Amino acid sequence: xxxxxxxxxxxxxxxxxxxxxxxxxxxxxxxxxxxxxxxxxxxxxxxxxxxxxxxxxxxxxxxxxxxxxxxxxxxxxxxxxxxxxxxxxxxxxxxxxxxxxxxxxxx
Amino acid sequence: xxxxxxxxxxxxxxxxxxxxxxxxxxxxxxxxxxxxxxxxxxxxxxxxxxxxxxxxxxxxxxxxxxxxxxxxxxxxxxxxxxxxxxxxxxxxxxxxxxxxxxxxxxxxxxxxxxxxxxxxxxxxxxxxxxxxxxxxxxxxxxxxxxxxxxxxxxxxxxxxxxxxxxxxxxxxxxxxxxxxxxxxxxxxxxxxxxxxxxxxxxxxxxxxxxxxxxxxxxxxxxxxxxxxxxx
Numbered sequence: 001x002x003x004x005x006x007x008x009x010x011x012x013x014x015x016x017x018x019x020x021x022x023x024x025x026x027x028x029x030x031x032x033x034x035x036x037x038x039x040x041x042x043x044x045x046x047x048x049x050x051x052x053x054x055x056x057x058x059x060x061x062x063x064x065x066x067x068x069x070x071x072x073x074x075x076x077x078x079x080x081x082x083x084x085x086x087x088x089x090x091x092x093x094x095x096x097x098x099x100x101x102x103x104x105x106x107x
Numbered sequence: 108x109x110x111x112x113x114x115x116x117x118x119x120x121x122x123x124x125x126x127x128x129x130x131x132x133x134x135x136x137x138x139x140x141x142x143x144x145x146x147x148x149x150x151x152x153x154x155x156x157x158x159x160x161x162x163x164x165x166x167x168x169x170x171x172x173x174x175x176x177x178x179x180x181x182x183x184x185x186x187x188x189x190x191x192x193x194x195x196x197x198x199x200x201x202x203x204x205x206x207x208x209x210x211x212x213x214x215x216x217x218x219x220x221x222x223x224x225x226x227x228x229x230x231x232x233x234x235x236x237x238x239x240x241x242x243x244x245x246x247x248x249x250x251x252x253x254x255x256x257x258x259x260x261x262x263x264x265x266x267x268x269x270x271x272x273x274x275x276x277x278x279x280x281x282x283x284x285x286x287x288x289x290x291x292x293x294x295x296x297x298x299x300x301x302x303x304x305x306x307x308x309x310x311x312x313x314x315x316x317x318x319x320x321x322x323x324x325x326x327x328x329x330x331x332x333x334x335x336x337x338x
Contacts, residue, residue, distance in 0.1 A: 009168050037326075072268075
């Protein structure tokens, strides 16, 4: 069983580092009344973080050569338009994902 | 159990995303020679999609624990920012407080930061069920992929776009909810700028830090526009 030690240790290390990162703001501010700046950030950060996450997810799209990120951009635009007009999360996600899966196969 | 049903409805899109990515992880793990127990353990204790996927080749090549630690730090550094908006909410949640912190993934964060709880439901229970359901989908996917990966022969390429679609839905809703558009514009400008400057491997953390700094600088105009008065 000695070859089980390494994967267990690796999983434990990754788990502890990840938990440490997630717990960081709570360890720093968790026990005191929240400073006003932090309450402001709690409100202002989410739209910024989500915007960054969307762009981060598109980092592997090929903008410079064929297919010029068309699947990502077209499917993404469909999601935004559907969500803005119909406001139905399931419809937006399913339609966008299906369009993306089709486009990466035909392009 | 109205809260559970509400959480179930909110997490349907995550079910598909996590099942797909989890299966992908489980298949990679079993191909690399790690048994299903390790896939399940990773899903239970790490619960971080992109990190787990990156770890498979690292573990297969016997990378040092220091390498694993630095990779985890690097890939998940963005999680430092997620808790900031939830300190007061999670603190109220008693025994569930540590679990809420542990389970704050990209997807759980995106739901919790945009969900509107209906009247009459216990918000804290809803949030807890949302986090817990998401992780149960993830554990299911990782374990299923490890056990039955070789029997799953569908061509699911592109299914991972459902996560991007979820994030776009959240941003679209937030765009409507926020009177000020500055947080979106600042973040987009930082992301594009650092992407062009540093490339796709390294732009994430500088982008988040720069967005944070810019939001602090722009606090006056943003608070004025949002009518935020913290008492």
